[in-house]
Amino acid sequence: MKVLVCVKRVIDFNVKVRVRSDGSGVETSNVKMSMNPFDEIAVEEAVRLRERGIASEIVAVSCGTAACQETLRAALALGADRAVLVETDTALEPLAVAKLVAALVRQEAPQLVILGKQAIDDDANQTGQMLAALLDWPQATFASKLQIADGKADVTREVDGGLETVEVTLPAVVTTDLRLNEPRYATLPNIMKAKKKPMQTLSAQSLGVDVTPHVTLIRVDEPAGRKGGGRVADVKELVAKLRNEAKVLPPA
Amino acid sequence: MNVLVLAEHEQGTLASATLSAVTAARALGGDVVMLVLSAPGDAIAQAAAAVPGIARVLHAEAPWFAQPTAENVAATALDAIARGQYSHVVAAATSFGKNAMPRIAAKLDAAQVSDITAINAPDTFVRPIYAGNAFATVRSSDPIKVVTVRATAFDPAGASGGQASIDTIAAAPEVPAAKVVGQARTKSARPELTSARVVISGGRGLGSGENFKLLEALADKLNAAIGASRAAVDAGYVPNDYQVGQTGKIVAPDLYVAIGISGAIQHLAGMKDSKVIVAINKDPEAPIFQIADYGLVGDLFEVVPALTAELDR
Numbered sequence: 177m178k179v180l181v182c183v184k185r186v187i188d189f190n191v192k193v194r195v196r197s198d199g200s201g202v203e204t205s206n207v208k209m210s211m212n213p214f215d216e217i218a219v220e221e222a223v224r225l226r227e228r229g230i231a232s233e234i235v236a237v238s239c240g241t242a243a244c245q246e247t248l249r250a251a252l253a254l255g256a257d258r259a260v261l262v263e264t265d266t267a268l269e270p271l272a273v274a275k276l277v278a279a280l281v282r283q284e285a286p287q288l289v290i291l292g293k294q295a296i297d298d299d300a301n302q303t304g305q306m307l308a309a310l311l312d313w314p315q316a317t318f319a320s321k322l323q324i325a326d327g328k329a330d331v332t333r334e335v336d337g338g339l340e341t342v343e344v345t346l347p348a349v350v351t352t353d354l355r356l357n358e359p360r361y362a363t364l365p366n367i368m369k370a371k372k373k374p375m376q377t378l379s380a381q382s383l384g385v386d387v388t389p390h391v392t393l394i395r396v397d398e399p400a401g402r403k404g405g406g407r408v409a410d411v412k413e414l415v416a417k418l419r420n421e422a423k424v425l426p427p428a
Numbered sequence: 429m430n431v432l433v434l435a436e437h438e439q440g441t442l443a444s445a446t447l448s449a450v451t452a453a454r455a456l457g458g459d460v461v462m463l464v465l466s467a468p469g470d471a472i473a474q475a476a477a478a479v480p481g482i483a484r485v486l487h488a489e490a491p492w493f494a495q496p497t498a499e500n501v502a503a504t505a506l507d508a509i510a511r512g513q514y515s516h517v518v519a520a521a522t523s524f525g526k527n528a529m530p531r532i533a534a535k536l537d538a539a540q541v542s543d544i545t546a547i548n549a550p551d552t553f554v555r556p557i558y559a560g561n562a563f564a565t566v567r568s569s570d571p572i573k574v575v576t577v578r579a580t581a582f583d584p585a586g587a588s589g590g591q592a593s594i595d596t597i598a599a600a601p602e603v604p605a606a607k608v609v610g611q612a613r614t615k616s617a618r619p620e621l622t623s624a625r626v627v628i629s630g631g632r633g634l635g636s637g638e639n640f641k642l643l644e645a646l647a648d649k650l651n652a653a654i655g656a657s658r659a660a661v662d663a664g665y666v667p668n669d670y671q672v673g674q675t676g677k678i679v680a681p682d683l684y685v686a687i688g689i690s691g692a693i694q695h696l697a698g699m700k701d702s703k704v705i706v707a708i709n710k711d712p713e714a715p716i717f718q719i720a721d722y723g724l725v726g727d728l729f730e731v732v733p734a735l736t737a738e739l740d741r
Contacts, residue, residue, distance in 0.1 A: 192693070193558045202562055214675075270530070271539040294675065298557050300542045305498065305530035314499055314606035317527050320668065330609070334668045335523040336622075336677070337438070341610035342497065348605075354658065354675060355668065390539035394552065394565040402700055404719035411734040414706065414724055415741075422704045422721065424626075424683040425650075428741060 177287035177346075179222045179231040181256065182277055183215040183238050185247040186297040199395040211247050214292025216254070217352040220359035221322060222290055223255035230324050233257050235284060239273050241265055245375065252370035253362035259373065260284075264380040264387055270298075272380075272387040274306035279383035281311060286347065288329070293318050293351040304351035314344035318353040429515035430459045430483070434505060434532075436524045437464070437472045442479070444623040445520030445577075447584035450479055452577040453518045454585070455547045459483035462592070463508050465501060465599070467494035473594050480590040490599035495608035496524075502531040503600035509536065511597075514572055515550065521576035521678075522622075533574035540574040541566060545581035559674040559697035579622060580680035580701060614667050616654075621670070624653035626683045629672055629699070630665070631657040633688020633709065633728055637665040642729070643687060646736045655679065655699075657689045673698035688728045691716030708732070 187193055187202070188210040194203045211219075225231035236251035238244040239262040248259035262276045281289060294301035308315035316322075316331035320339070323330040324346070333340045334353045362370070380387050408414045418425045431453040436443040453460045461484045462476045473487035488504050505528070509517060517532060519525035521543040533540035545563070546554035552567045553575065621627065628647045630640055640654070647654050655677070656670040672679055674697035684702035689695060691707070691714055699705070700719055707720035708731050717723040724731060 187558070189694075193561050195562050202558060269539045271534060271537075274534060296559065296674070299559065299674065300540070301526050302530035302533070302540050302542060305527065306534035306540075308498075309502065309531040309534035314497075314603070315527075315531070316606070317498070318523065332610075333523075336669060337611075338614040338667060338669045339610075339612040340495075340608060343607050343609045345605040353668075355662065390568060390570050391541060392567045392569070394567055396557070397563045397565070399556075399560055399563055399700075402719050404705065404721060405717065405723070406721050407717070407723045407725070409724075410726075411724070411731060411738045414722055414735065415738045417722055418683070418704070418706070422683075424704045425739075 177231060178233045178235065178284065179225060180235050180237055180281060180284060180286040180289045181218045181222045181251065182289065182291040182303070183219065183236055183247050183251050184212040184295045185209050185238065185240060185244045186212045186295055189213055189296055195396055195398045199397060201396050211250050212292050212295045214294060214352050216359040217354070217356050218290040218292050219251045219254045219256060220357045221352060224357065225324065226255070235260060235286065237262065237277060237280060239264065239268055239276050248375060249370050250362065252373045253367045254360065257373065259375040261375065261377045262380055262383065263377050266387045267389065268387055269389055269391060270300045270302035271306055271390065272385070273303050274310055275385045276380055276383055276387070277307050278310040279385050288346060289349045291349070291351050293353055304349050308349035313348050315349045316342050316344050317351040319350050320353050320355045322350060322356065429513055430461050431456050431516045431518060432509060432512065432514045433460060433462045434517065434519040434525065434528065435462050435464045435476055436520060436522060437466070440471055440475060442472070442475055442587065443520065443522065444584050444620065445522050445579035447479065447587065448579040448582040449518050449520040449577045450481060450585040451582040452544070452547060453516070454481050456516050456550050458515055461486060461512065463505060465493040465496060465504055467491055475587070477592040477594050478588045478590050480586045482590050482592040485592050485594045486597050487594055488597045488599040490602065492602050493599070495611070497603065497606045497608060498528040498531050499603035499606045501528040502535065503603055505532050506535050507600050508597060509572065516573045516575060518575050518577060520579050525576050529574055529576050536572050536574065538570040538572055538574045539568065540576065541568055542576050543578045544575055545578050559694055560700065561693065578678060580678055614669050618647060619651065619653045621653040621655055622677050622679055625681055626650045626652035627655050627679050627681045628652045628685045628687065629655035629657065629689060630660055630687050631689030632659040632663060634660060634665060640665055642732050646732055649736055649739045657695045686716050686720070687732060689716055690714045691719070
């Protein structure tokens with residue numbers, strides 16, 4: 177079966193983001209960009225499905241500017257077979273991405289779409305669920321284990337109370353949580369091979385999707401500062417301060 | 429125009445996060461209507477009606493709501509929304525809300541605003557981005573705004589004293605393509621992590637799951653919930669639902685005690701709104717000390733038992 181994986185280009189998780197002084201956003205120039213870590217897990221899971229003989233073809237998809245080609249190349253280096261860039265200069269909301277991917281899914285007809293549960297830039301946690309809704313497919317979000325057999329996916333999900341297992345009928349959407357797998361590193365030969373793998377570019381328009389934002393960004397601010405850095409010498413001083421200064425513990 | 433709150437509940441009790449969502453909903457104007465989906469015979473609708481500030485409870489019963497899937501929740505919620513006059517649909521940003529709400533939003537062609545921490549106007553919200561290292565103020569132009577609420581940013585509404593009417597509505601037909609087939613709930617007699625007044629969290633410094641027992645004696649003394657860093661969960665010391673951080677649970681207790689936690693950005697994202705933060709770590713350079721009100725450099729295997737003993741004095 178064919179598997180589609182969605183990858184997003186985000187500021188690398190190791191970069192400490194800086195808010196622009198004019199409040200227009202966060203600084204993105206001269207900042208290292210990488211594949212969203214949850215999407216790496218999505219690509220890895222697709223590659224493992226192919227290694228187990230379940231997936232026959234893996235198509236990596238990214239929506240955004242031409243710079244996303246780099247992210248798609250990274251997905252190809254991890255093992256995706258081909259890539260599709262849906263190119264637009266409009267800043268995309270999760271809803272717009274879900275619509276673009278839904279349009280592509282109707283063309284590609286995969287049995288499974290795997291996405292990261294959230295992107296570490298906007299932390300929205302929406303795209304997979306929205307995609308499933310638009311396609312009227314079942315969804316299995318926050319996956320920590322995925323098993324596929326007989327046209328069904330058994331997915332263990334990380335939920336607030338512990339774990340939950342859902343059985344969804346394919347085609348379905350799965351979003352990845354941290355413990356689904358540990359993504360491999362791309363080897364140099366695979367990075368070289370990735371350069372020769374096919375990459376197709378489509379315009380958002382050609383998919384017939386209106387990507388006009390519904391939500392306007394008014395401003396971005398630094399979080400309220402927290403004055404930390406206080407030290408105590410020992411347990412006695414700590415407990416005394418918690419009781420008498422912070423008053424979060426009852427007096428002795 | 430009314431505000432619809434999607435309720436989350438377990439064993440006849442509304443989730444504390446849902447009560448926080450009610451507080452947010454009341455700040456949006458209009459009557460607050462609570463949608464309660466439950467298995468037949470569940471008394472949860474009465475509990476919802478007792479929440480002050482709720483004008484009306486819509487209650488749909490179906491066997492499949494005993495273990496609700498996003499598909500079934502969204503189907504009935506969309507029916508209810510279509511039959512009312514709603515300006516907003518609100519739920520807490522818990523795993524339940526995160527799972528179901530975008531499914532509802534997409535069907536309404538609404539761009540959901542996730543995890544809001546403040547309401548500036550009925551269409552203007554503040555929400556954390558980049559693991560809380562920045563806050564975005566955004567305005568939604570959707571006719572029905574779909575919003576999830578960060579529970580720690582809004583005080584929970586009361587759970588008694590209200591007298592809302594209860595309207596029974598029909599559940600949408602079951603969506604058979606998704607079924608809950610198993611659950612492994614972590615059992616604990618401790619307070620719930622996201623609403624506890626005191627949270628004791630352990631990190632990789634604990635070294636093993638066995639060593640987390642050290643934290644239990646301390647947690648008993650403080651009636652605290654126990655949490656963990658991602659490193660501790662990844663290492664298998666404790667189950668996933670202990671995880672505090674950007675992609676785990678967001679907590680803001682009166683007292684947060686970080687033990688053997690270095691303080692990765694994604695962990696700080698989940699706890700830095702705590703009122704008082706204590707850090708215990710043997711590495712004086714650990715980033716956790718930069719945000720801690722009271723940092724204690726030392727070997728946790730000596731400090732924690734000593735702290736537990738000191739609390740008795």
